[in-house]
Amino acid sequence: MALKPQPGIMDVSPYVGGESKVEGVDRICRLASNENPLGASDAAKTAYRGIVDNLHRYPDGGSYLLRNGIAEAEGLVAEQIVCGAGSDELLALLIRSYVGIGDEIVYNEHGFLMYPIGAKTAGAVPVKAAEKDLRIDVDAMLGAVTDKTKIMFLANPNNPTGSYITEKELRYLRENLNEDVLLVIDAAYCEYVDSPDYISGAEMVEEFGNVVMTRTFSKIHGLASLRLGWAYCPPEVADVLNRVRGPFNVSLAAQAAGVAAIKDKAHIERSRELNARLLGWFCQQVTELGLETRMSVANFVLLDFKAAEKAAAALEFLKQRGILVRGMGAYGLPGFLRISIGTDEEMRAVVENLTVFVNGS
Ligand SMILES: *Cc1c(COP(=O)(O)O)cnc(C)c1O
Numbered sequence: 001m002a003l004k005p006q007p008g009i010m011d012v013s014p015y016v017g018g019e020s021k022v023e024g025v026d027r028i029c030r031l032a033s034n035e036n037p038l039g040a041s042d043a044a045k046t047a048y049r050g051i052v053d054n055l056h057r058y059p060d061g062g063s064y065l066l067r068n069g070i071a072e073a074e075g076l077v078a079e080q081i082v083c084g085a086g087s088d089e090l091l092a093l094l095i096r097s098y099v100g101i102g103d104e105i106v107y108n109e110h111g112f113l114m115y116p117i118g119a120k121t122a123g124a125v126p127v128k129a130a131e132k133d134l135r136i137d138v139d140a141m142l143g144a145v146t147d148k149t150k151i152m153f154l155a156n157p158n159n160p161t162g163s164y165i166t167e168k169e170l171r172y173l174r175e176n177l178n179e180d181v182l183l184v185i186d187a188a189y190c191e192y193v194d195s196p197d198y199i200s201g202a203e204m205v206e207e208f209g210n211v212v213m214t215r216t217f218s219k220i221h222g223l224a225s226l227r228l229g230w231a232y233c234p235p236e237v238a239d240v241l242n243r244v245r246g247p248f249n250v251s252l253a254a255q256a257a258g259v260a261a262i263k264d265k266a267h268i269e270r271s272r273e274l275n276a277r278l279l280g281w282f283c284q285q286v287t288e289l290g291l292e293t294r295m296s297v298a299n300f301v302l303l304d305f306k307a308a309e310k311a312a313a314a315l316e317f318l319k320q321r322g323i324l325v326r327g328m329g330a331y332g333l334p335g336f337l338r339i340s341i342g343t344d345e346e347m348r349a350v351v352e353n354l355t356v357f358v359n360g361s
Contacts, residue, residue: 008123025322029346032326036222037342041267047260059252069259082241087214087229104148108136115153135163155186160338162296166197185213189298191220221261228254285351300340308334
């Protein structure tokens with residue numbers, strides 16, 4: 001008798017994160033995982049150090065101080081916030097709670113890989129909705145819904161494309177969605193967006209019973225290693241997640257650092273400004289080199305090499321020079337590379353090396 005995992009699990013290709021090491025190269029620019037190049041805020045680091053004498057204690061299972069800190073900083077209702085070990089955990093818990101064997105989830109063509117992976121682990125079918133010019137097409141998303149659909153996932157702004165849909169499009173999507181389908185808006189990069197027609201979706205959570213917004217401390221807050229995220233939910237959904245999550249799913253270190261990070265508005269602002277300035281500068285530089293970029297509102301940008309071999313050669317060329325960026329084959333975009341926005345020095349290094357790559361000397 002052989003052990004047999006649940007249906008769907010063996011169909012999953014395990015998620016492969018961005019690379020972090022190159023053999024024989026000491027100084028590495030890590031531009032493959034959209035991390036904050038400034039690191040965490042000093043206040044968060046101090047809070048992290050401050051818990052060392054309580055390592056033997058269980059954390060607060062309800063993440064009370066953290067939820068209240070988030071609610072105050074973002075103007076939200078603390079009772080509707082559920083914290084998790086990264087937003088990845090919350091996305092997985094939503095699937096576990098609402099999606100079963102034979103059900104379907106809908107996601108956008110170049111959406112975050114954790115949505116189809118999560119669906120498959122539940123024995124469900126991930127249904128991909130075509131994008132238009134690397135941007136979510138809300139009509140295609142609605143067209144992909146069937147009576148088996150339980151969750152519609154979208155990242156806004158989207159990773160890896162860097163594009164976003166407007167408040168109008170988001171509301172149109174919700175309005176035309178059956179009330180028994182959950183709309184999950186993954187707003188991991190929302191802090192970087194500076195467009196008047198963009199909303200994170202928090203206000204829609206408060207207006208409707210079938211909208212959830214997820215957020216992360218891994219990106220602008222620079223706490224990816226601690227694994228911390230949160231979901232803003234209608235009260236009924238928060239109640240469900242609080243039943244299925246582990247009782248101590250968020251570590252004490254993550255709670256302490258998270259409270260400090262969300263209050264450190266200066267660090268958030270510094271991170272946002274650095275990103276906006278370097279995103280603009282980098283796109284201009286590579287455009288002058290004759291490379292094509294896609295418009296991005298986040299902390300990364302797609303470079304279009306037009307051919308898979310060319311993109312692979314550029315990836316390897318940069319890697320040999322200590323610069324790690326992300327290949328896009330797994331996202332169905334093999335002719336592209338995704339480059340996270342790093343520090344001034346790092347972005348200058350990328351431009352210098354791409355100049356050599358393009359000019360061939
Ligand atoms: C990085 C990222 C996240 C964050 O995941 P965590 O588990 O919170 O680190 C979520 N969604 C998208 C689209 C991302 O790119």
